[in-house]
Amino acid sequence: MPPAPRPVPQDYVPAFFPKRQGGARAAGGPEEPRTSIVVVGHVDHGKSTLIGRLLADTGSLPEGKLEAAEKASREEGMPLEYAFLLxxxxxxxxxxxxxxxxxxGFRHQGQSFEIIDAPGHREFIKNMVTGAAAAEEAILLIDAQEGLKEQTRRHxxxxxxxxxxxxxxxxxxxxLVEWREDRFRALEKEIRGYLGGLKIxxxxxxxxSAREGAMVMRRENRHLAWWSGPTLLEALLSDAGKSRLSSDGPLRFSVQDVYRFDARRVIAGKLESGRIRVGDPVIFFPDRKASRIQRIxxxxxxxxxxxxxPxxxxxxxxxxxxxxxxxxxxxLPDDPPVESREVRARIFWLDTExxxxQAPxxxxxxxxxxxxxxxxxxxVVDAEKLEAAKDTREEVARFEVAEVRLRCRRPLVYDSHDRVCATGRFALQRGSRIGGGGIITFAEYPASLAKAVRGEHLTWTEGRVSQEARAGHFGHEGAVIWLTGLSGSGKxxxxxxxxxxxxxRGIGTMVLDGDNLRHGLCADLGFSLEDRAENIRRAGEVAKLMAESGLVVISSLISPLKKERESVRASCHAAGISFSEIFINASIAECERRDPRGLYQKARKGEIKxxxxxxxxxxxxxxxxxILETGKEKVAESVERLLTHVLNLVRLKEEDREGAAGPGGQI
Amino acid sequence: MSYLQKLEDQSIYIFREAFANFRNMAMPWSMGKDSNTLIWLAKKAFAGKIPFPLVHIDTTYEFPEMLAFREWARKHYEIDLIVIVNEEARRRGIGYETHDPVTVTHELKSMALQQALAKYKWDALVTGIRRDEDSTRAKERYFSPRTADNEWEYRDQPPEFWGQFTTAVKEGEHVRVQPLLDWTELDIWEYVRREGIPIPKMYFAQNGRRYRSLGCWPITKSIESSVDTLEGIVEELKTTKTSERAGRAQDHHERNAMQKLRAKGFM
Incomplete structure (x- = not known):
């Protein structure tokens, strides 16, 4: 043991250095740009070997590291295993x-890289996801002998x-394939085709050849003379350090916390996209309170x-x-996110269960x-063929990717992933563990900008009976069930x-019939395109209000135009109301054959335009x-499918029902 | 945006996520360069006021300068500091004079921490570990759960992506929050230089030797170097091939010593 060090003087002051000139943030400094690269691919296609080769060839291994890997390899009875470096x-x-x-990390020619090694075993996909999510770029490895395998595609x-x-x-x-160009070209075609299906x-x-060190850093002139493209390292360098952000995007500032440690009230968070400037007017969603940035x-x-x-x-x-x-x-007021309780997304699931x-x-x-x-x-997306066939599945299993709809108990503020990446993706957590994630594939941006709620209305807003309280009282949630289809289809x-x-079943409900509305609320409207659109708008607003009061509103209107139906849906979602579009499908021939009120006959004669x-x-x-196929299935079948769908939509979870004092406590 | 700026922003985000999600967090603090960078980042994250206590696990083998630095920083940063010592192990005679470094590290660091965890019931601990320090640390998560026995279940770590971390723990368990995971040794020095962060003088050469990493004095070796400026340290690091913790005896005691230490609660 070395001798004990001597004590230091009482008036100790540590080593102090002046800050670099121009303020800390301004002095971004000359650090090298850094690119994070994940290496993925099927098990045993050589990921760890490639990484070991990159580190060794670029001279990036710290002293003793190679020796430690050699020692570990010897103890496991193997020749030098590059993978042991990682x-x-x-x-x-x-x-x-x-x-x-x-x-x-490794550095090469003034560029700094961070290599992320991801496991190739199916068992450890959650770890692959963890690694890949942190990367800006990926190297997908394929074994020339084995070709594309299950994890190649899944990765x-x-x-x-x-x-x-x-x-x-x-x-x-x-x-291992005698450096044959035809084998390479065949694989290249196959992988380009597959990735093309993913828009990559x-x-x-x-x-x-990672083991031989060919075309990694060293150009292999003997066996791969036919290859005139770059080596792997050249390809990495050609794109390193380039900025990925093409533009700032709309302002999205996620609030992490509000600190009141002193007289200040500091709102802390992350700029997911866009910029904040002092003096900017901002609106905080979902409450839509407006204010201005005073200080950063x-x-x-x-x-x-x-x-x-950003x-x-x-x-x-x-x-x-x-x-x-x-x-x-x-x-910012002119570029708001979506607020909705409904989310359409493409998700991946990682948990064993x-x-x-309907599971929470x-x-x-x-x-x-x-x-x-x-x-x-x-x-459910088939990783092999990338086909996304319509499915009647009850669950998304481990490692599956699926297109789904989720419904939240409170309005969620989000964007479509295409528009703002950071507010268009989410994790799904069950219990205390993250079990999967997804990207939002569809977002209904409101056609008109909603006005900000002014600050002084705060107490009024908070004093309202919440939708949760109403749902708890009635034992179910309010919703709009929108039946659409031709006249005579059975709506x-x-x-x-x-x-x-x-x-x-004790559920508060009411039918909103198109014809009946025209006798009162819409008595002033005719059948011009504008009037029909206004008719739908009014019906939608009434349905939304009734649903907000806790009722399950069943609307029965032809509502022929997609745009009008979508605007009712957006309006309901903005209010946090479930909207379900039910297509009552019967052919025009069948409807005309039924013609319960003789309307088709009149139309054919030109009496109705x-x-x-x-x-x-x-x-x-x-x-x-x-979709209810009223032209093919019996009325009873359609009714039963409709009922099941609606019950799933409005039914409360067990824990929600606790304390429900209303008359309709049981469904 | 510069890479250092990205790292700073990410660390601040991690700090704030931890403080928003845990009720009772603390930050072990060893007075070294990484630890002092953490203080600096916490000051930035919380607008100048660190809203949780710092913890120094005093092994009783601290370099005198580190203790002097501790008292200086306590006043300078206005921090709430808790000092803990595994008195029980010292009474049993555990020490570098008589025991191997892995045993001593386990008893005087990991066990001391576990005793403090039992007493203060922290649900989150902020650590200053970095991936580039050691190959098992390279496999860590930003939020890394520990069992009630302070153990790391490294065989089955939770997934972590898109800034969504493990924030729920059962009674008696805690989460290691690791804001510096993505930083390298070089990044730390570049940042110390950029920000002007005060650090102990032992990192700078005296009589032709300096310390690159600071631990218990009986098992921490200085390196041959004449560097006495931050610029010099940065330049030296860019060319060295020796690993940072090469001077720490407990890491090299046997194969996978760090894995064994870390599975049992070592930082």
Missing amino acids: DSFLEEQAQNITIDTTRI GLLLSLLGVSRVIVAVNKMD IPRQVIPI ESWGEDTPLNEVG GQSVAVTLEEQIFVERGHVAA PLRL VTLRLGTQSVEARLVAIDR STLAVALESLLFR GFTGIDSPYEIPELPDL
């Missing part, structure tokens, strides 16, 4: 597999979901900041004090965390039957929540 757990080395993702599919669209494909182990265009497809807090800075940009952690104070809390999202329809799950998006449930599984028949069945299906169009719903 696979550090005894369990990984003993079984020669990567269990968890790892990261290691490709996951990359597209995780938003890693910059991909280099490396066809590895070329030495690989930057490069390169033939390599900047501890440790010499001069206060006036502006911050990706930054921010703390601000506001001019007008309004109620803001964690989970709120600030935006499947995600079942916590949806975490930015700093928002809301209780939600899966209300529909539209399609009224089904509406009346459904109303009766729901009512008998602009009759839907005769001389006015009916736009078939693209993605209805339910």
Whole structure:
């Protein structure tokens, strides 16, 4: 043991250095740009070997690291295993597999890279996702001998979901196929085809041999003389350090917390996209309270900041004090996010236990965390063929990717993933564990901008009876069930039957019939296109209000135009009301044959102008929540399917029902 | 945006997520460069006021300068500091004079921390570990759960992506919150230089030797170096091939020593 060090003087002062000139943030400094690259692909296609080769060839291994890997290899009775440079757990080395993702940095020609090793075993996909989600770029490895395998495809599919669209494909182990160009070209064609289906265009497809060190850093002139493209390292360098952000995007500021440690009230959060400038008017969703940015807090800075940009952690104070809390999202008034309880998304599921329809799950998006449930599984994506066939599945199983609809208990503030990546993706948590995630594929932006609620209305808003309280009282949630279809398709028949069945189950319900509305509320309207549109708008507003009061409203209107139906849906969702579009499908011939009120006959004679299906169009719903084939199935069958659908939509979860004091406590 | 700025923003985000999600968090603090960077980032995250206590696990083998630094920083940063010592192990005679470094590290650091966890019931601990320090740390999560026995279940870590972390723990368990995970040793020094963060003088050469990493004095070796400026340290690091913790005896005691230590609660 060395001798004990001597004590230090009483008036100790540590080493102090002046801050670099121009303020801390301004002095961005000359650090090298850094690119994070994940290496993915099927198990045993050579991921760890490639990474070991990259580190060794670029001279990036710290002293002793190679020796330690040699020692570990000897103890496991193997020749030098490059993978041991990364696979550090005894369990990984003993079984020669990567269990968890790892990261290691290397520098080359003034560029800095962070390599993320992702496990290839199906078992450890959750770790692959963890690694890949942190990457800006991916190298997808394919074994030249084995070709595309299950995890090659699944990893490709996951990359597209995780938003890693910059991909280099490396066809590895070329030495094992005698360096043949035809084999390489065949694989290149196959992988380009597959990735194309995911809208991923690989930057490069390169033939390599990681074990031999061919075309990784060293150009292999003897065997791969036919290859005139770049080596892997050249391809990495050509794109390194380039900015990925093409524009700032609309302002989305996720509130993490509000600090009141002193006289200030500091709103802290993350700029998911866009910029904040001092003096900017902002609206905080979902409460829609408006204020202005007074100051950007900047501890440790010499001069206060006036502006911050996308990706930054921010703390601000506001001019007008309004109620803001964690989970709120600030935006500029002219470019708001969507607020809705319904979410359409493409999800991936990682947990052993499947995600079942109607099962509760916590949806975490930015700093928002809301209780939600899966209300529909539209399609399950087949990783092999990428086909997304319509499915009647009750659950999304482990490692599956599916297009689904989720319904939240509170309005969620979000964007479509295409528009704002960071507010268009979420994690799904069950219990205390994250079980999956997804990207939002569809978002209904309101056609007109909603006005901000002014600060002084705060107490009024908070004093209202909430939708949850109403639902708890009645024992079910309010909703709008929108039946659409040709005249004579059976809307009224089904509406009346459904109303009766729901009512008998203690559910507050009411049919809103198009013809009846025209006797009162819409008596001033005729049948011109404008009047018909206004008729639908009024019916939609009334239905929404009634649903907000807690009723299950069954609307029975032809409502022929998609645009009008969608605007009712958006209006309901903005109010946090479930909207379900039910397509009552019967052919025009069948409807005309039925012609219960002789209307088709009159239309054919020209006595009625602009009759839907005769001389006015009916736009078939693209993605209805339910289709009832009234031309083919019996009325009783349609009614039963409709009832099941509606009960699932409005039924409360067990825990919601506790304390429900209303007359309709049981469904 | 510069890479250092990205790292700073991410660390601040992590700090704030932790404080918003846990009720009773604390930050172990060793007075080294990483620890002092953490303080600096916490000051930024919470607009100048660190709203949770700092914890120094005093092994009783601290370098005297580190203790002097501790008292200086306590006043300078206005921090709420808790000092803990595993008195029981010291009474049993556990020490570098008589025991191997892995045992001593486990007893005087990991066990001391576990005793404090039992007493203060922290549900989150902010650590200053970095991926580039050690290959098992390279496999860590930003929010890494620990069992009630302070153990790391590294075989089955929860997924972590898009800034969504594990924030729920059962009674008696805690989460290690690791804001510096993505930083490298070089990043820390670049940042210390950019921000002007005060650090102990032992990092700078005296009589031709300096410390690159600071631990217990009996098992921490200095390196040969004449560097006495931050610029010099940055330049030295860009060319060295020796790993940062090469001077820490407990890491090299046996194969996978760090994995074993860390599975049992070592930072």
